[in-house]
Amino acid sequence: MIQLTDVTKKFGRQTAVWGMDLFIPQGSIYGLLGHNGAGKSTTLGMILGQVFADHGSITINGSDVYKNRATALSSVGAIFESPCFYDYLSAEANLKILSDYSAPPTQERLAEVIELVGLKGRIRDRTGTYSHGMRQRLALAQALLPGPELLILDEPADGLDPEGIAEMRQLVRRLNQEWNITILFSSHQLSEVEQLATHVAVMREGRLVFDDRWPPQGLDSKWVQFECDSPEQTESASSKLRLTSLVTQILPNGKIELSHDTTTSDITAWLVQNDFPVQSIGALSFALEEFYLEMAERDGKPFQHQEEAAP
Amino acid sequence: MMFYRQLRNELYKMFARKRSWIGFGAFAVAQIIILVLLHRPKPQERFQELVGSFGGIFEEYFGGLSLAIILIGFTYTLLGALYISLVGGDIVSKEVEDGTMRMILSRPVSRLRLMIIKWLAIAIYTITLVLFISTSALILASIFRGGLGKLFFIELDRSAYGLFETNEGFFRYVRAVFSLSGVSLTFASIAFMFSCFKMKPAAATILTLSVLFVDMVLQQMPFFKVYKHWFITYQASSWSWTMHPEPPWDRISHAWIYLLIVTLLCWIIGTLRFCSRDLKT
Numbered sequence: 001m002i003q004l005t006d007v008t009k010k011f012g013r014q015t016a017v018w019g020m021d022l023f024i025p026q027g028s029i030y031g032l033l034g035h036n037g038a039g040k041s042t043t044l045g046m047i048l049g050q051v052f053a054d055h056g057s058i059t060i061n062g063s064d065v066y067k068n069r070a071t072a073l074s075s076v077g078a079i080f081e082s083p084c085f086y087d088y089l090s091a092e093a094n095l096k097i098l099s100d101y102s103a104p105p106t107q108e109r110l111a112e113v114i115e116l117v118g119l120k121g122r123i124r125d126r127t128g129t130y131s132h133g134m135r136q137r138l139a140l141a142q143a144l145l146p147g148p149e150l151l152i153l154d155e156p157a158d159g160l161d162p163e164g165i166a167e168m169r170q171l172v173r174r175l176n177q178e179w180n181i182t183i184l185f186s187s188h189q190l191s192e193v194e195q196l197a198t199h200v201a202v203m204r205e206g207r208l209v210f211d212d213r214w215p216p217q218g219l220d221s222k223w224v225q226f227e228c229d230s231p232e233q234t235e236s237a238s239s240k241l242r243l244t245s246l247v248t249q250i251l252p253n254g255k256i257e258l259s260h261d262t263t264t265s266d267i268t269a270w271l272v273q274n275d276f277p278v279q280s281i282g283a284l285s286f287a288l289e290e291f292y293l294e295m296a297e298r299d300g301k302p303f304q305h306q307e308e309a310a311p
Numbered sequence: 312m313m314f315y316r317q318l319r320n321e322l323y324k325m326f327a328r329k330r331s332w333i334g335f336g337a338f339a340v341a342q343i344i345i346l347v348l349l350h351r352p353k354p355q356e357r358f359q360e361l362v363g364s365f366g367g368i369f370e371e372y373f374g375g376l377s378l379a380i381i382l383i384g385f386t387y388t389l390l391g392a393l394y395i396s397l398v399g400g401d402i403v404s405k406e407v408e409d410g411t412m413r414m415i416l417s418r419p420v421s422r423l424r425l426m427i428i429k430w431l432a433i434a435i436y437t438i439t440l441v442l443f444i445s446t447s448a449l450i451l452a453s454i455f456r457g458g459l460g461k462l463f464f465i466e467l468d469r470s471a472y473g474l475f476e477t478n479e480g481f482f483r484y485v486r487a488v489f490s491l492s493g494v495s496l497t498f499a500s501i502a503f504m505f506s507c508f509k510m511k512p513a514a515a516t517i518l519t520l521s522v523l524f525v526d527m528v529l530q531q532m533p534f535f536k537v538y539k540h541w542f543i544t545y546q547a548s549s550w551s552w553t554m555h556p557e558p559p560w561d562r563i564s565h566a567w568i569y570l571l572i573v574t575l576l577c578w579i580i581g582t583l584r585f586c587s588r589d590l591k592t
Binding site: 011041042045048049050051052069070071072073074076077078080082083084085086088089093096097098100101102104139142143146152 | 313316317320323324327328329409410411413414415416417418419420421587589590591
């Protein structure tokens, strides 16, 4: 669906995006994760042809967004962080004006989308009177009106209250599942990405350090958490395990990443042999937050699956 | 069809904003104030002296047509460039600043097409504004004096004057108004060009006014009289040359070609800049 090939963007001396290769498959909910200033919005801007890449190519459904903009964007809807409208006009007028830049919607389509985003009673009100949540819904409506196959959402949950976030999440999921719309969204809210995304890409300082399905295949089974009688013993065991070839990564609280040939039983045996009174041991259900923090510890170095990292 | 819809929407957006049409009201108020002042004995005595010195009769020439020309001269000089710069300076930069430009450009519309639409919108606004000023001036002045009267016209530097019967005067008034609409497009294009650069709408307006003001001051300085043909405001004054008893058509056509080139250059520079710039919050 979307293909970025070796895309680089500089703003003056600052490189916002470095040699980015990314493929976003049809039907996915792709979460683009990164700290503020990581290059997420620049990447989305380039995909929409609003920011010009210095190097590389970007295609949507095979059409280059710079050379063949009209075709490339014909099946795309987008909303941005803090959606902006002509606040002196009604929401309905805003929708009509924006739609006329692609294809004017039928009255039925307009009614359907307005109903979907829950703005039925307020559509004739000026957008200047709208709350942030309502503006987000209106933004979604304008993005959906042309019947897009791909929806690009830049920080869609930003500024929403918890109820609004939950509603937005449900709506995005519904659009993906019922309307078969591919979703690409950026966020710095880990929980948001974790709950929604089928794929995750992580950016750090302009570089793509990870992109794969979420959770990455095989990753869960490679992480184990054990607990000894006391926290001190757990930490001591972790420190000693670090010196063996059984593990490749150690995180606090007995979280360890197993090396290629190691199994949970091998760790149990090692703990018993080394007189550590093990209380419990089991596969760690991997949370995105930990994963992301681990990315941070790697200081932007590209993440490799254990299989790939093994010699 | 789509192009027409997009242009119509652009005009709708523009005229729905208070600051776009507030200029129309400001002109009407300014014209009424000037008419009230012209009702005072001293200005009438001055007009009588002036028209008398060229062989005209005060009662015949102190009518709607002559006063409308005075009204246009004053109000347009004071407010015309200001409002055209204000709306022209907003046309692109305001949308970029407000973030609505990114919403538009997430649609499959080309930037070039957008620039054509935006320029056409500001051109239509400019022509509408000038036509409004001239129509309101003529209506208000005619009501004030009880009729059109004959046309007395004089250049500010007294280099030319004209005394015309009502029909001929009306024809020359209409011709001058359309000329003024045309030359005003150059002012609008300068504002449009600045608006395409990365700057605040107010900065685009101020820059446009600065260019026009400096241009006007320089062309009136004795040292630069010899270069007056290079100044925009000098060539823009060609609208009044069309009211001369023998309009200097060669000078007028030269001025219009010059202004057309400036207008095109401004559009091209603005469009090239906009089409190559990154739009990002």
